[in-house]
Amino acid sequence: MTTLESDGGGSTLISPNLDGLKRARTIKADIENNISVLKSKNKTNLLRRRVEDDPENQLIKTLRQEHRMDWGAIANYLNEERQKRGEPACFTTPAVYSRFVRNGPRIAAALGEIGFDPKDYMHLRNPKQYLAANTNLGSSIPQKRAREETDCEKGIKDNTRKRSKLADDCAELETTEKTELLMQAVATVERNFWIFVADELERMTTKLYDPRAIESRYHAI
Structure with a gap:
């Protein structure tokens, strides 16, 4: 792979690929020189958010379990929400499915749900049809959604661990x-x-x- 290029005037330019690799190596050096997890600190550490606390993971579970949306519709909805926040809209159907299967049980446990099994929601017989990505999906969700979300938020608040x-x-x-x-x-x-x-x-x-x-x-x- 060529990493150095000439601009024709005798000077050498660094290609974008090399520039990205250089940044990656700089980050790696910083990590190895500062293993912050195991070093004494004066500042308070910020803990990594648990998967069951991730809003997107919670939303995937709600849309599949409560609203019976198919995987593609869920991916479209999440991508639209990401676009509104200025984030990359790169959710795919397999990614949504994977998150539900892996994180659904942990979310259910955090909420105190008993008997939740992701297998019960992997293949729905009559999933509701929702609009595609470029449509306003917010209006497609049942009106009771707001009330259900309020109840869900209350459940999360009630189950929050006291520090x-x-x-x-x-x-x-x-x-x-x-x-x-x-x-x-x-x-x-x-x-x-x-x-x-x-x-x-x-x-x-x-x-x-x-x-x-x-x-x-x-x-x-």
Whole structure:
């Protein structure tokens, strides 16, 4: 692959591909020089949002389970909402299906739903027909949607975990039992690190990459 080009005047230009690779390597160097997850910090860390707390994941479950929309219609609706926010509209039918199957049970558990099984909603006999991507899909959703969303939001609020005081947490984590459990939790996260990266990359691209491919590419940069 050619990465250097001449402009005809004796100077050498860097191609866009090399420029992007250079930025990628810079990011990698920053990561390796600052493993922030395991280093002591003075600033408060921002925790990665759980998949069950992701609004798009919640909406996918609601549109499929409550409104019985087909996968393509859900993808169209999500893409329209992303366009309104100025975000890339790159949802596909397989991506929507994948998110529902993987994240639906976790959302249901967070909401206290009992007996939720994504298999019950994989193939609907008579899915409702909704307008395509370039149509105002908001008017296609039943009028009871607003009331149902209010109930859903109330359920989420009621199930929100209450955070204890920092001093109490620090004191409790100093016990031998909790210290051991903390280290086990860190070890679990470390073992699943590339799976978490794959989840974040899917959120950005709507495609779920194999964690092994992501790890291989990272070390190859």
